Structures are given as structure tokens and as C-alpha cells.
Amino acid sequence: MRVYNFAPGPSTLPLPVLERAAAEMTDVNGTGQSVMEMSHRSGAFKPIIEKAEALLRELMGIPANYRVLFVQGGGSLQFSMVPLNLGGIEPGAPKKKATYVETGIWSKKAAEEASKYLDAVTRASSKDRAYSYIPVAPAPAPDDAYYHITLNNTIVGTKWPSLPETGAIPLVADISSCILSEPLDISRFGLVYAGAQKNLGPAGTTVVIVREDLIGRAPSWTPALLRYDIYAAEGSMYNTPPCYGIYIIGLVLEWLKALGGPVAMAKLNHEKADLFYAYLDNSSFFRSPVEKSSRSLMNIPFVSTITDSGHRGELETRFVKEAEAQGLVNLAGHRLVGGMRASFYNAMPIEGVKALIAFMEKFEKSEK
Amino acid sequence: MRVYNFAPGPSTLPLPVLERAAAEMTDVNGTGQSVMEMSHRSGAFKPIIEKAEALLRELMGIPANYRVLFVQGGGSLQFSMVPLNLGGIEPGAPKKKATYVETGIWSKKAAEEASKYLDAVTRASSKDRAYSYIPVAPAPAPDDAYYHITLNNTIVGTKWPSLPETGAIPLVADISSCILSEPLDISRFGLVYAGAQKNLGPAGTTVVIVREDLIGRAPSWTPALLRYDIYAAEGSMYNTPPCYGIYIIGLVLEWLKALGGPVAMAKLNHEKADLFYAYLDNSSFFRSPVEKSSRSLMNIPFVSTITDSGHRGELETRFVKEAEAQGLVNLAGHRLVGGMRASFYNAMPIEGVKALIAFMEKFEKSEK
Structure with a gap:
């Protein structure tokens, strides 16, 4: 699958x-x-x-x-x-x-x-x-x-x-x-x-x-x-x-x-990124470490407000592992910065972003 | 096909x-x-x-x-x-x-x-x-x-x-x-x-x-x-x-x-090359331009004794084209040396070599 x-x-x-x-x-x-x-x-x-x-x-x-x-x-x-x-x-x-x-x-x-x-x-x-x-x-x-x-x-x-x-x-x-x-x-x-x-x-x-x-x-x-x-x-x-x-x-x-080339892609990529940043910005459990004016459409790192650090601690490891079990893979942050990261390239459908958010909402609840 | x-x-x-x-x-x-x-x-x-x-x-x-x-x-x-x-x-x-x-x-x-x-x-x-x-x-x-x-x-x-x-x-x-x-x-x-x-x-x-x-x-x-x-x-x-x-x-x-690794491959590659060189050496129409002691197992250039040159003349072009029509492709010699060339890498089955020889025999006859 x-x-x-x-x-x-x-x-x-x-x-x-x-x-x-x-x-x-x-x-x-x-x-x-x-x-x-x-x-x-x-x-x-x-x-x-x-x-x-x-x-x-x-x-x-x-x-x-x-x-x-x-x-x-x-x-x-x-x-x-x-x-x-x-x-x-x-x-x-x-x-x-x-x-x-x-x-x-x-x-x-x-x-x-x-x-x-x-x-x-x-x-x-x-x-x-x-x-x-x-x-x-x-x-x-x-x-x-x-x-x-x-x-x-x-x-x-x-x-x-x-x-x-x-x-x-x-x-x-x-x-x-x-x-x-x-x-x-x-x-x-x-x-x-x-x-x-x-x-x-x-x-x-x-x-x-x-x-x-x-x-x-x-x-x-x-x-x-x-x-x-x-x-x-x-x-x-x-x-x-x-x-x-x-x-x-x-x-x-x-x-x-x-699909309509870069113009259509830009629209879709903004939809995907907006959805995810909105979720992060409204979450009390996850946040984006990146300044709003400089945010990428393609690669979105995030940290937990609990550990609030770039280190990959127990929580981050568990997040990545549990996500993987749900078919949401490769969410670990870069080995040099830690935390988590989701990349939404052109080939990532908006359904993937929604599935990730749904998983994160559940994860957030289970941690509280 | x-x-x-x-x-x-x-x-x-x-x-x-x-x-x-x-x-x-x-x-x-x-x-x-x-x-x-x-x-x-x-x-x-x-x-x-x-x-x-x-x-x-x-x-x-x-x-x-x-x-x-x-x-x-x-x-x-x-x-x-x-x-x-x-x-x-x-x-x-x-x-x-x-x-x-x-x-x-x-x-x-x-x-x-x-x-x-x-x-x-x-x-x-x-x-x-x-x-x-x-x-x-x-x-x-x-x-x-x-x-x-x-x-x-x-x-x-x-x-x-x-x-x-x-x-x-x-x-x-x-x-x-x-x-x-x-x-x-x-x-x-x-x-x-x-x-x-x-x-x-x-x-x-x-x-x-x-x-x-x-x-x-x-x-x-x-x-x-x-x-x-x-x-x-x-x-x-x-x-x-x-x-x-x-x-x-x-x-x-x-x-x-x-398949048995390089030892088995060497046996098969010698069979393939021997077959093809024997054909060339016995042909009055095609010949190998390479000295016997230095011959490759993998890449076998050949020229026609009619034109007997490395140039790609009318005969060579026709050979390559007619072979292609028979599903025997990429037989032109390198663009810098001309003539014709057959490469018999590991993945080439001996049937391919036999099919090529059969085609060459037919071509040879039709030219006489």
C-alpha cells in the first residue's frame, strides 16, 4: 500500500x-x-x-x-x-x-x-x-x-x-x-x-x-x-x-x-501550506520555528511546545514512529537540526496534508 | 516486442x-x-x-x-x-x-x-x-x-x-x-x-x-x-x-x-564471442579488424570486405537499417570509427548472437 x-x-x-x-x-x-x-x-x-x-x-x-x-x-x-x-x-x-x-x-x-x-x-x-x-x-x-x-x-x-x-x-x-x-x-x-x-x-x-x-x-x-x-x-x-x-x-x-503548470501548482501548494501553517499557528502543542514572512511552501519544520527544542527527544521519536505506523512517513527533522519536518512537494496531494493534520490532532490530544 | x-x-x-x-x-x-x-x-x-x-x-x-x-x-x-x-x-x-x-x-x-x-x-x-x-x-x-x-x-x-x-x-x-x-x-x-x-x-x-x-x-x-x-x-x-x-x-x-557469477559469465561470454569471431573469420564478406590476441569479449567491431573500410558507406547504412527491421538494433560502429559493431554484454543471451549471425549470413548472400 x-x-x-x-x-x-x-x-x-x-x-x-x-x-x-x-x-x-x-x-x-x-x-x-x-x-x-x-x-x-x-x-x-x-x-x-x-x-x-x-x-x-x-x-x-x-x-x-x-x-x-x-x-x-x-x-x-x-x-x-x-x-x-x-x-x-x-x-x-x-x-x-x-x-x-x-x-x-x-x-x-x-x-x-x-x-x-x-x-x-x-x-x-x-x-x-x-x-x-x-x-x-x-x-x-x-x-x-x-x-x-x-x-x-x-x-x-x-x-x-x-x-x-x-x-x-x-x-x-x-x-x-x-x-x-x-x-x-x-x-x-x-x-x-x-x-x-x-x-x-x-x-x-x-x-x-x-x-x-x-x-x-x-x-x-x-x-x-x-x-x-x-x-x-x-x-x-x-x-x-x-x-x-x-x-x-x-x-x-x-x-x-x-495539471496547469507552475501557476496551478502555486495555488495548490499555497492551499497545502496555508492549511498546515494555520494548524501549527493555532496549536498549543506544535509550533513553527520559522518567521512568518520567510516561510517555505515546500518544507515545514515544526517542534512541540512541550519540549520546544530542536533536539530529537523521546516525544519526537515517538511522533515519527506513530506517524509511520499510520502510513505517514519520513517526518523526522534533518539530522543536524532535529525536531520534525513535513515536505509538501508538488506530488504531495492535499489529502496527505489533511491526513497528517488529523494524525497530529489525535497525537496532541493523547499527550494531554 | x-x-x-x-x-x-x-x-x-x-x-x-x-x-x-x-x-x-x-x-x-x-x-x-x-x-x-x-x-x-x-x-x-x-x-x-x-x-x-x-x-x-x-x-x-x-x-x-x-x-x-x-x-x-x-x-x-x-x-x-x-x-x-x-x-x-x-x-x-x-x-x-x-x-x-x-x-x-x-x-x-x-x-x-x-x-x-x-x-x-x-x-x-x-x-x-x-x-x-x-x-x-x-x-x-x-x-x-x-x-x-x-x-x-x-x-x-x-x-x-x-x-x-x-x-x-x-x-x-x-x-x-x-x-x-x-x-x-x-x-x-x-x-x-x-x-x-x-x-x-x-x-x-x-x-x-x-x-x-x-x-x-x-x-x-x-x-x-x-x-x-x-x-x-x-x-x-x-x-x-x-x-x-x-x-x-x-x-x-x-x-x-x-547464474553463477563471473566464472559462469566468462564461460557464456566466451561461447558468444567465439561463435561470432568464428563466423567473421570464416566469412568472405565480413571481417574483424582486430588482431586475434587482442580481441574483446564484449565489443566486436566488424567491417565488410567489400568496402573494407571504417567509413559508414551505403552498405553499412543498409546493413544497420535492415538488421533493425529484424529486431537487431544498435549495430552501427562508433561515430568516430564507422563500420559496424556488436556488443555482447552479460545480459545478451546467446540466442541474440545466433540471430545476428543468421541475419548476417542472409545479408551476405543477398549481396552476392
């Missing part, structure tokens, strides 16, 4: 997508092959990767002067690729600077990794209050190579309420945990990246959307597979791409389009 | 594996989730990655002082990771040397990429005769950081008949297109790597098997996801691994074990 899976990623996928993938597993599009078995340069695979890109362009409204790249290595490899490709690294020249805004563990990791290649300056941080809010956007320095933000913070459950104004400095965003959850104006960015394993498909494929003029600036010693120009020149086929992941992304995007 | 798929990779997978993956797509092991939906740190995924590693260790007889790492980026990323991690790169110190043996396009690419980080010395090459043989193994220099070979050459269809003696210099091999096709003594190597998309599973997962003492030597500026020590310390979970690929690898290894 299927469960309601509140995992932060890898995370729940649309059931119709999984059912179609299963039905096509040994023979897709009448080719007599699984997508896993296809030569990536064959006529059988070409329409699959082309469809995935075309749908992504259509649903996200990606301007023509942006390239869509399918990369491996997750968001974490982008922590290296962004500074290597956009960092203005030149032999003998002093290191450039870039703005990083620290809004959680992932943005901190991104800055640490970038520090290998340039001066990654953390110009604002919300660490003082456990990353429970998005700080006021700092101004970039005029010579910054780029300006990096994590648009939605999966672990702490915050989201930038509006995009920072960065002028001519390219804005770079990790959008792994909010891609396609609501409309996003790509023209505001120099580059965005997203590991697939939240709103797009299985782990192992990363989507990079990059403005053309930012491609081709990596130093000569950059590993080939870490150069955006190679992906752009070779249509993401310098070597074998993660074909099956790209196929599943295509199926997810078809499903998303049929 | 399923076809016989002779693709060089991604390539045919065992039908029972695909059928099981389809059956488990929406609910694996009673978890109510697809493997694609599982948190990689969950109790549900743990046995999946552990099983894949345990089976690989058992089937390949991997000694205890070797680590098994699941990496992304294919063999091509290993072209960068091997020199970065094993190249003895030290700040201010002169570049080290490493031996590369050029036996085809991939080994050449490996050396070119390594040249970014050290002096990759091509100490032997078979380029003089279009890579149609494996050269006599050159001696390494005593101070070489390592000695790199491509054990099986997918494009040109050669295989090292025996391993080079490298003494104390770590032998490094790309075994992408021959892993588990026959027994291999891992203790002879410092490191081997294999992209999964030939004998193991879907594209997007790479297996690296590395001797423990070689781990931990990357310079500090190495991108985090290109450091073997990080994969080793984190059990290949520094970030989200390609979970679904690892799951399919596990299923393939289970299938392989049930």
Missing part, C-alpha cells in the same frame, strides 16, 4: 508517473527497449531528452538566451561548478569576490566550497536565530563575480520572500527544493540549479539553467565535466547523461503541464 | 531485472514507496545500497583493504578524479608523471584530461594501426604516480590479454565495458572504475574500487565531489547518491549471482 511520504528529497513522485514508468519499463515508445538500455545517441533517446528540455522551457518560461543543461552530481557539485565557471578565475590574477547569503546549512556549504576558488564573502546571515528567517538582502560589491542565494532552504524551511536586487551582478540561486513549485522569473537570474530529487525526478540528475553570456569562462584546468561550456556545446552529451533520470523528469513535466 | 539490443552502452539489461523493477516501481519491499522516492538516509534505502556493495564485493572477490565507492559522472569524471586523487599533486612541487597506454579514444581522452594535473606520459600506443591491437606493456618510470590502462576498449573492440606488471606503481584501469564479464584479480590494481551503463545498470552511476592507502591524497582545492576520501568517509553519501541506479545495480548483481 502506498504511503504519504513527507521526505525532503528524494521525495514523493506523482503516482501516474511511476505507473507509466513501470508500464514502459521493458518497452518504451515501441522501441522494444527500456530507456535504461538505450544508446544515448540513438534516435530512440533523442526525443526523450528533447521533450524534457522543451517542457522545462515551456513550463518555466525560460528565455531563449538561457541554456538548459543536464548535469550529474546534485546541487553539491554546483557548489564547485558555479565558482569555477562564473568566478572570473584567471592565472596570476588575484582572487575575485562573490556574495553569499547564509540562510542555512546548504548555503553555508556552498560558500565553503566556493572559498577554494575565490573569496566567498558572506554578506548576510541568519545564523544568529538558527536560520529561522531570511535576512535583509545585502548589497553586492560592484566587482562581485556573482551573488549566490539558496532560494528555498530545505532543512530550516525558509524561502526568500522576494529576490534580491543585484544590478549587473549575476544572481545565482539554488532552487533545488522549490523549482516549479510556483512561477519564477528566470530572467532575474544569471544561473539557477536544481537537483532533481525533490520536485523533478530521481536523484542523480541536476538541471542547470544559465544565461549564455556566462558560459565559457572556466579556467583551463577545470575538470571537463565541471565546465558549463562543454555541456552547452555537446547538448549535455559530452559523455553519457543520466538517461533514465532525464526520462522521468520528462514524465513529471508532462504530468505537471496537464 | 523486445529487441536484441547490441548497443555499446547504455546497453541491454537482463529482462528479469527490468520486470522486477517494474513490479516494484510503486512499492518496493513493502515500504509503500518507489526507490526513487526514498530518502537516501532512510532505513528503507540502507539495505539497498548495502546489498549492492556486498554483492559486488562477493562476486568480484574484492579484498577487505579496498573501498567500493558509488560516484556520479561516468568514466569520464574518473579521467579527472584519478589524477586529482592519485597524482601526488603538492603545492609548489613540480608535476608528477604517470604512465598512460593509448589503446583507443577513451584512453586518449583519459590522458588528455590527466594532463591538466600532471605529466601524463603515453609510454605506448597502438594508434599506428588504428588501435587494432594492444601494444606490449611498457615499463613504468620508477617515480610514476600510477599506470593507467583501459582494460577493454569499447569502440575498437580490444582487450588486454594479460595485465601489465607495474611493480610498486599502482595500476589503474577503466573496466567500464568488461566489469564482471569474467573473473578479475582486484588485488593487482590500485584502482578500477566502471560506468554502470554497460554490464551493471543504468547510466549515471559509476563504481570505483580503490585500495585504501591510495585514498586521501587529493590537493585541498579539489572539488569536494571529486575527492575519494569524502566518498569513503561518508559511505558514498556526502550528498544524495544516484539511488535508483544503485538499486538496479543490486538487482543485476542478484541476477548475476544466481
Whole structure:
């Protein structure tokens, strides 16, 4: 029996997508092959990767002067690729600077990794209050190579309420945990990246959307597979791409389009999140640790007012276990912050949110 | 209807594996989730990655002082990771040397990429005769950081008949297109790597098997996801691994074990290859361009004695097209060398080889 899976990623996928993938597993599009078995340069695979890109362009409204790249290595490899490709690294020249805004563990990791290649300056941080809010956007320095933000913070459950104004400095965003959850104006960015394993498909494929003029600036010693120009020149086929992941992304995007795309998703995601935040805000037993103006639509951490801490104590462990017995799984908070967390990605139906709230109401009563 | 798929990779997978993956797509092991939906740190995924590693260790007889790492980026990323991690790169110190043996396009690419980080010395090459043989193994220099070979050459269809003696210099091999096709003594190597998309599973997962003492030597500026020590310390979970690929690898290894492992596979693969080479050697219409002592078990290129060239002329195009109409697909030679090629990986049943030969006999007759 299927469960309601509140995992932060890898995370729940649309059931119709999984059912179609299963039905096509040994023979897709009448080719007599699984997508896993296809030569990536064959006529059988070409329409699959082309469809995935075309749908992504259509649903996200990606301007023509942006390239869509399918990369491996997750968001974490982008922590290296962004500074290597956009960092203005030149032999003998002093290191450039870039703005990083620290809004959680992932943005901190991104800055640490970038520090290998340039001066990654953390110009604002919300660490003082456990990353429970998005700080006021700092101004970039005029010579910054780029300006990096994590648009939605999966672990702490915050989201930038509006995009920072960065002028001519390219804005770079990790959008792994909010891609396609609501409309996003790509023209505001120099580059965005997203590991697939939240709103797009299985782990192992990363989507990079990059403005053309930012491609081709990596130093000569950059590993080939870490150069955006190679992906752009070779249509993401310098070597074998993660074909099956790209196929599943295509199926997810078809499903998303049929439902009305990001506009329809935003409506549904607001309904789901509003319902859950309203419950938390009215509960005397659970609460959200996140400032209202910074709350994520996708990832909602919560703590009990009884223990009121991020630690995973007896109560939290029991909550997660009892929920699991009811088919509500993966509700533990991140191992580094504790507490509990529910992720409501696009594929989570509102019924899942309602079932979770019903369980929490019962749990709350039984504890009193 | 399923076809016989002779693709060089991604390539045919065992039908029972695909059928099981389809059956488990929406609910694996009673978890109510697809493997694609599982948190990689969950109790549900743990046995999946552990099983894949345990089976690989058992089937390949991997000694205890070797680590098994699941990496992304294919063999091509290993072209960068091997020199970065094993190249003895030290700040201010002169570049080290490493031996590369050029036996085809991939080994050449490996050396070119390594040249970014050290002096990759091509100490032997078979380029003089279009890579149609494996050269006599050159001696390494005593101070070489390592000695790199491509054990099986997918494009040109050669295989090292025996391993080079490298003494104390770590032998490094790309075994992408021959892993588990026959027994291999891992203790002879410092490191081997294999992209999964030939004998193991879907594209997007790479297996690296590395001797423990070689781990931990990357310079500090190495991108985090290109450091073997990080994969080793984190059990290949520094970030989200390609979970679904690892799951399919596990299923393939289970299938392989049930059939008798590499010993049984070697017997079957020799039967298949012997049958096909015997046909080619006795044909007046087709021939193998590869020297007998260097022939691959897995990838068998062939040309027509009529055109007798690597170019893809009218005859080759017609051959590939007519074969496809008979359900024998992906028989074109590599785009860089032309001609034709049949790959007989573990999952190719001997019936496929017989069907191909029968087709070729008919084709041959119709051309005379």
C-alpha cells in the first residue's frame, strides 16, 4: 500500500508517473527497449531528452538566451561548478569576490566550497536565530563575480520572500527544493540549479539553467565535466547523461503541464501550506520555528511546545514512529537540526496534508 | 516486442531485472514507496545500497583493504578524479608523471584530461594501426604516480590479454565495458572504475574500487565531489547518491549471482564471442579488424570486405537499417570509427548472437 511520504528529497513522485514508468519499463515508445538500455545517441533517446528540455522551457518560461543543461552530481557539485565557471578565475590574477547569503546549512556549504576558488564573502546571515528567517538582502560589491542565494532552504524551511536586487551582478540561486513549485522569473537570474530529487525526478540528475553570456569562462584546468561550456556545446552529451533520470523528469513535466503548470501548482501548494501553517499557528502543542514572512511552501519544520527544542527527544521519536505506523512517513527533522519536518512537494496531494493534520490532532490530544 | 539490443552502452539489461523493477516501481519491499522516492538516509534505502556493495564485493572477490565507492559522472569524471586523487599533486612541487597506454579514444581522452594535473606520459600506443591491437606493456618510470590502462576498449573492440606488471606503481584501469564479464584479480590494481551503463545498470552511476592507502591524497582545492576520501568517509553519501541506479545495480548483481557469477559469465561470454569471431573469420564478406590476441569479449567491431573500410558507406547504412527491421538494433560502429559493431554484454543471451549471425549470413548472400 502506498504511503504519504513527507521526505525532503528524494521525495514523493506523482503516482501516474511511476505507473507509466513501470508500464514502459521493458518497452518504451515501441522501441522494444527500456530507456535504461538505450544508446544515448540513438534516435530512440533523442526525443526523450528533447521533450524534457522543451517542457522545462515551456513550463518555466525560460528565455531563449538561457541554456538548459543536464548535469550529474546534485546541487553539491554546483557548489564547485558555479565558482569555477562564473568566478572570473584567471592565472596570476588575484582572487575575485562573490556574495553569499547564509540562510542555512546548504548555503553555508556552498560558500565553503566556493572559498577554494575565490573569496566567498558572506554578506548576510541568519545564523544568529538558527536560520529561522531570511535576512535583509545585502548589497553586492560592484566587482562581485556573482551573488549566490539558496532560494528555498530545505532543512530550516525558509524561502526568500522576494529576490534580491543585484544590478549587473549575476544572481545565482539554488532552487533545488522549490523549482516549479510556483512561477519564477528566470530572467532575474544569471544561473539557477536544481537537483532533481525533490520536485523533478530521481536523484542523480541536476538541471542547470544559465544565461549564455556566462558560459565559457572556466579556467583551463577545470575538470571537463565541471565546465558549463562543454555541456552547452555537446547538448549535455559530452559523455553519457543520466538517461533514465532525464526520462522521468520528462514524465513529471508532462504530468505537471496537464495539471496547469507552475501557476496551478502555486495555488495548490499555497492551499497545502496555508492549511498546515494555520494548524501549527493555532496549536498549543506544535509550533513553527520559522518567521512568518520567510516561510517555505515546500518544507515545514515544526517542534512541540512541550519540549520546544530542536533536539530529537523521546516525544519526537515517538511522533515519527506513530506517524509511520499510520502510513505517514519520513517526518523526522534533518539530522543536524532535529525536531520534525513535513515536505509538501508538488506530488504531495492535499489529502496527505489533511491526513497528517488529523494524525497530529489525535497525537496532541493523547499527550494531554 | 523486445529487441536484441547490441548497443555499446547504455546497453541491454537482463529482462528479469527490468520486470522486477517494474513490479516494484510503486512499492518496493513493502515500504509503500518507489526507490526513487526514498530518502537516501532512510532505513528503507540502507539495505539497498548495502546489498549492492556486498554483492559486488562477493562476486568480484574484492579484498577487505579496498573501498567500493558509488560516484556520479561516468568514466569520464574518473579521467579527472584519478589524477586529482592519485597524482601526488603538492603545492609548489613540480608535476608528477604517470604512465598512460593509448589503446583507443577513451584512453586518449583519459590522458588528455590527466594532463591538466600532471605529466601524463603515453609510454605506448597502438594508434599506428588504428588501435587494432594492444601494444606490449611498457615499463613504468620508477617515480610514476600510477599506470593507467583501459582494460577493454569499447569502440575498437580490444582487450588486454594479460595485465601489465607495474611493480610498486599502482595500476589503474577503466573496466567500464568488461566489469564482471569474467573473473578479475582486484588485488593487482590500485584502482578500477566502471560506468554502470554497460554490464551493471543504468547510466549515471559509476563504481570505483580503490585500495585504501591510495585514498586521501587529493590537493585541498579539489572539488569536494571529486575527492575519494569524502566518498569513503561518508559511505558514498556526502550528498544524495544516484539511488535508483544503485538499486538496479543490486538487482543485476542478484541476477548475476544466481547464474553463477563471473566464472559462469566468462564461460557464456566466451561461447558468444567465439561463435561470432568464428563466423567473421570464416566469412568472405565480413571481417574483424582486430588482431586475434587482442580481441574483446564484449565489443566486436566488424567491417565488410567489400568496402573494407571504417567509413559508414551505403552498405553499412543498409546493413544497420535492415538488421533493425529484424529486431537487431544498435549495430552501427562508433561515430568516430564507422563500420559496424556488436556488443555482447552479460545480459545478451546467446540466442541474440545466433540471430545476428543468421541475419548476417542472409545479408551476405543477398549481396552476392
